[in-house]
Amino acid sequence: MVGTGYVGLVTGTCFANTGNDVVCLDVDPEKIKVLEEGGCPIYESGLPELLAKNIEADRLTFTLDKEAAYQTAEVIFICVGTPTGEDGSADLQYVLAAARDVGAVIKALGPEQKPKIVVVKSTVPVGTTHKVRDAIREIVGPDVPFAVADNPEFLKEGAAVRDFNYPDRVILGVDDEETGVVLRQLYEPFVRSGNPIMVMDVLSAEMVKYASNNFLATKISYINEMAALCEAYGADVERVRRGMSADPRIGGKFLYPGLGYGGSCFPKDTRACIAMGEAKGVSTPLSQAVNDVNVMQRTRFFAKICSQFGEDLQGLKLAFWGIAFKPNTDDIREAPAITLMECCQRAGATCVAFDPVASENCARQHPGLCALVGNMYEAVEGADAVVVSTDWDEFKSPDFARMKSLMRTPVVFDGRNLYSTATARSQGLIVHSVGRQPVNV
Numbered sequence: 001m002v003g004t005g006y007v008g009l010v011t012g013t014c015f016a017n018t019g020n021d022v023v024c025l026d027v028d029p030e031k032i033k034v035l036e037e038g039g040c041p042i043y044e045s046g047l048p049e050l051l052a053k054n055i056e057a058d059r060l061t062f063t064l065d066k067e068a069a070y071q072t073a074e075v076i077f078i079c080v081g082t083p084t085g086e087d088g089s090a091d092l093q094y095v096l097a098a099a100r101d102v103g104a105v106i107k108a109l110g111p112e113q114k115p116k117i118v119v120v121k122s123t124v125p126v127g128t129t130h131k132v133r134d135a136i137r138e139i140v141g142p143d144v145p146f147a148v149a150d151n152p153e154f155l156k157e158g159a160a161v162r163d164f165n166y167p168d169r170v171i172l173g174v175d176d177e178e179t180g181v182v183l184r185q186l187y188e189p190f191v192r193s194g195n196p197i198m199v200m201d202v203l204s205a206e207m208v209k210y211a212s213n214n215f216l217a218t219k220i221s222y223i224n225e226m227a228a229l230c231e232a233y234g235a236d237v238e239r240v241r242r243g244m245s246a247d248p249r250i251g252g253k254f255l256y257p258g259l260g261y262g263g264s265c266f267p268k269d270t271r272a273c274i275a276m277g278e279a280k281g282v283s284t285p286l287s288q289a290v291n292d293v294n295v296m297q298r299t300r301f302f303a304k305i306c307s308q309f310g311e312d313l314q315g316l317k318l319a320f321w322g323i324a325f326k327p328n329t330d331d332i333r334e335a336p337a338i339t340l341m342e343c344c345q346r347a348g349a350t351c352v353a354f355d356p357v358a359s360e361n362c363a364r365q366h367p368g369l370c371a372l373v374g375n376m377y378e379a380v381e382g383a384d385a386v387v388v389s390t391d392w393d394e395f396k397s398p399d400f401a402r403m404k405s406l407m408r409t410p411v412v413f414d415g416r417n418l419y420s421t422a423t424a425r426s427q428g429l430i431v432h433s434v435g436r437q438p439v440n441v
């Protein structure tokens, strides 16, 4: 397993758990140290227990030693990051660096070796797996055998172990039948309930991942656009959402208005889709609009803060409940809370934040952005307003009276529509939410 991030570590642990011998490789000594000491470098429900079980059973090890890891592996999964590059396209430097490392080891093993399968699990633009193949081939020459495949991952952070163990589908993009057979065997234990393993060509497999993420991002931007219309016309988007969701053709998932999508996947994958179009002269106005609406959603929400306090936020103390881009994860990549805190800080406000698990990442990645406190009520002490930026369960039924008694002014910016307007009114709170009329007491 190349990369021990959210995908590599979960994949490696789950494959070990079905009886495979797995070596997890990373270039980050800190992560490997934590893992070797029996810790878990990411917050993911159920993962620490599964890690411990498989380390104990001697099926799961961790290393910084590329050569040793690649030499013995029969199947190599590349699970490194593919962040947005300067031009909006996916930055493939980590994927291709891993490919070259693999190439060097395969070359040294010579033409008689059992061919290794190099699987791209990272989310990559169509054609990347063949770039990986070409990069390895350039190093090893024509006579050394190996195969490549694409196997996009669909796990959700926060439910990653469950998603990996019970996938809706497994997508395998292969160039030859034999590779498909080996990978299918590896995944059979995970689809005993009958969910499909779909073997297809590499290019289509790569596209399945982008098409899926782009579609889900579209649903989120769509409901956010409808929320803006609801606000302008006096409708309540929560009622509208429920009305829409009752139609099975529409469904209710990913139809929650809020602060727009964040995280390490949707923002970069929609941008990568647009860049894929640009590279081939294919216009992608829908993907562009999905991205634009998402960016706009944060600006719109910040405008609500300014509508309450004016554009100069000097001297105000704003509390943030939630930093992670969604609940049940410590991932703060492209999190709306970060963008909003940056806007508020630029406008002069002081920010204080509480998150059940993401504070450490915030302190490390955004030092000086906000004061971090250990509980949600401490955050609102003396605050002029609280911004509910992540829908963690513990924010859903707060003690409103306690909040009111602690805050300088009882203003709530409910970025996740957690509170009913009736509750807000009965508790004497001033509440701004998304796609609903503000409650001004």
Ligand SMILES: NC(=O)c1ccc[n+]([C@@H]2O[C@H](COP(=O)([O-])OP(=O)(O)OC[C@H]3O[C@@H](n4cnc5c(N)ncnc54)[C@H](O)[C@@H]3O)[C@@H](O)[C@H]2O)c1
Pocket: 002, 003, 004, 005, 006, 007, 008, 025, 026, 027, 028, 031, 079, 080, 081, 082, 094, 097, 098, 121, 122, 123, 124, 153, 154, 155, 156, 157, 264, 265
């Ligand atoms: N996070 C998700 O929910 C999710 C879901 C599906 C797909 N994906 C995709 O999977 C890929 C990985 O995502 P992630 O969130 O796990 O990333 P991550 O940033 O959490 O982890 C990537 C890891 O790879 C390591 N790495 C980089 N170069 C390396 C090298 N040459 N050798 C060994 N290790 C190396 C990094 O140190 C890091 O630990 C991305 O393409 C992402 O789009 C992510």
